[in-house]
Amino acid sequence: MVPRCSWGFNDSFHWFRSGEKSVNWFVRYRAKIFISMSLLGLVVLANIVFMKQDPYQWLYTLPKPWTLSPDEVTEILPRFQQHFPDFQERLKAFAIWRVGTPYEIFKLGEEIAPDPDPLIRLDVSDCTAHVLTTLAFAQSNSWQEARQNMIRIHYKPDGSGRKIPTYKTRWHFTADRITANPYTVNITDSLLAADKLAAVKITLNQEADGSEFLPLDWTRAVELKYIPNDQITPELMKRLPDVCGVAFVKKSYFKKGIFFGHEGMIIDRQELIHASQSVGKTARVDFLDYYFSSSGPIFDGIMIYRFVPFSSH
Numbered sequence: 001m002v003p004r005c006s007w008g009f010n011d012s013f014h015w016f017r018s019g020e021k022s023v024n025w026f027v028r029y030r031a032k033i034f035i036s037m038s039l040l041g042l043v044v045l046a047n048i049v050f051m052k053q054d055p056y057q058w059l060y061t062l063p064k065p066w067t068l069s070p071d072e073v074t075e076i077l078p079r080f081q082q083h084f085p086d087f088q089e090r091l092k093a094f095a096i097w098r099v100g101t102p103y104e105i106f107k108l109g110e111e112i113a114p115d116p117d118p119l120i121r122l123d124v125s126d127c128t129a130h131v132l133t134t135l136a137f138a139q140s141n142s143w144q145e146a147r148q149n150m151i152r153i154h155y156k157p158d159g160s161g162r163k164i165p166t167y168k169t170r171w172h173f174t175a176d177r178i179t180a181n182p183y184t185v186n187i188t189d190s191l192l193a194a195d196k197l198a199a200v201k202i203t204l205n206q207e208a209d210g211s212e213f214l215p216l217d218w219t220r221a222v223e224l225k226y227i228p229n230d231q232i233t234p235e236l237m238k239r240l241p242d243v244c245g246v247a248f249v250k251k252s253y254f255k256k257g258i259f260f261g262h263e264g265m266i267i268d269r270q271e272l273i274h275a276s277q278s279v280g281k282t283a284r285v286d287f288l289d290y291y292f293s294s295s296g297p298i299f300d301g302i303m304i305y306r307f308v309p310f311s312s313h
Contacts, residue, residue, distance in 0.1 A: 058083055059097045065122045066101045070143035073122065078141050087309045088243045091138040095243075095265050095273045098134065101125045101282040103275050108133075108154075110165045119165060120150040127263050128174060130275040130282055131245055134265070135183065139310055152310070153183050168216050173204045174247050175259035176220055178305040182313060184245055188225060188303045191239050197225040198301060206257040213257045224259060226301040232291060240269045241306055246287075249301035261299060 062076060084090035104124040109115030120133055120143075132153055133146075140146035155163045155170055163169070171177040178186045188197070204220045205213050212219065226249050227236065243265065250261030264274025272287040291297060 055084075055089075056093055056096055059093060062097060064100060065098055066124070068122065073137075073146075074142040074144075077137065077143075077146070080138070081141065087138070087311070088241075088307070091134065091307055092243045092265075092267050094138045095130075095134050095267065096284070098122070098125070098130065099273060099282050099284045101130070101275065103277055103280050103282070105277065110167060110170070115167050119154075120147050125275040125282055126277070127275045130273075131184075131263055131265060135307055149310070153181070168218070172214055172216065173220075173258065174263050175202075175222065175224060175303075176204055178245070178247060178303065179222065179224070183308050183310075184305050185308055186303060186305050187241075187244070188227060188305075191236065191304060192227060192231060194225075196227075196231050198228040199223060199225045200254070200259070202254055202257065202259055204257050204259065208255040219257070224303070226303045228301045229297045229299075232288070232297075232302060234288070237266075237269045237287065240266060240304065242269065243267055243307060245305040245307060246272070247303045247305065248299040249303070251300045260303075266304075 063072070065073065068076070080090055080094060084093045101122070102124050103126065105126045107117050107121065107124050107126065108119065108129050109117030111117070111119055120136060121129075122133065122137075125133070133150065136149040136153055137146045140149050151163050151165050155165050157163050158169065171181060178184050201221070201223045204222060205216060206219045207213050246264055246266050247260045248262040249259065253259065253261055262274070264272050266272055266287055270287060271284055272290055273282065273284050275281075276283045291299065291302075
């Protein structure tokens with residue numbers, strides 16, 4: 001009888017086969033890891049590409065602003081500064097975030113008589129409130145700071161240069177504000193040659209019978225140049241800043257001492273973001289499609305203004 005070796009051929013073969021299985025398992029395991037990591041890399045790359053295509057994707061992860069408390073807004077505001085360090089981009093982002101805000105007219109006040117509505121709010125908006133509160137919040141890191149910034153934007157200084165929010169010191173008339181307020185500056189004259197513009201002389205806040213439209217003990221005679229409907233074209237849109245304000249001329253209001261019937265923000269030289277009374281909320285629409293309805297232009301012209309940050313003063 002030939003004695004069997006404790007480390008014979010059969011044992012060696014089984015060891016080899018066992019090792020081969022281990023090697024195959026390890027190869028398959030590494031392959032699975034490689035495939036998983038590759039897929040993860042593709043997902044990350046796709047997100048990066050998407051973020052570059054849509055830098056405002058982050059906004060869609062936020063709660064709707066009209067549902068938030070002041071403390072909750074305060075938690076979010078510094079993140080706008082981080083995601084959008086450029087003022088104009090941040091202004092655009094904040095306006096986009098507010099799309100869908102319920103519409104209610106004349107809902108800003110001084111929190112005292114004769115207008116006890118809040119100085120600033122996000123739960124509802126009208127056209128002017130959307131523009132001015134967006135401008136205030138885009139330059140703030142807290143609700144309280146936005147409130148102070150709103151006073152800075154929405155009120156005229158007294159004789160000593162102080163801004164005290166009262167009904168009579170408020171910028172009630174958009175035509176007055178965009179021609180005298182340092183934070184919403186008229187640029188209409190720079191967009192077209194003078195002979196392409198229309199001009200109107202009007203006394204703001206003075207009705208046809210000479211009485212005041214609002215009880216302000218104030219009127220202002222101005223000559224305003226605006227862009228008539230035949231000059232509102234795709235070529236004009238190309239000349240606009242990336243973000244700007246637009247005010248809509250309404251001739252039927254002139255007899256009341258009012259020049260504009262609406263205002264909003266134009267972004268990317270194409271889209272209008274505005275608090276729309278007809279839609280019942282803040283909407284984002286193609287500007288030219290909105291302006292030129294199937295029945296014709298819905299206003300009589302426009303003026304364009306730029307937004308100026310506090311840091312420029």
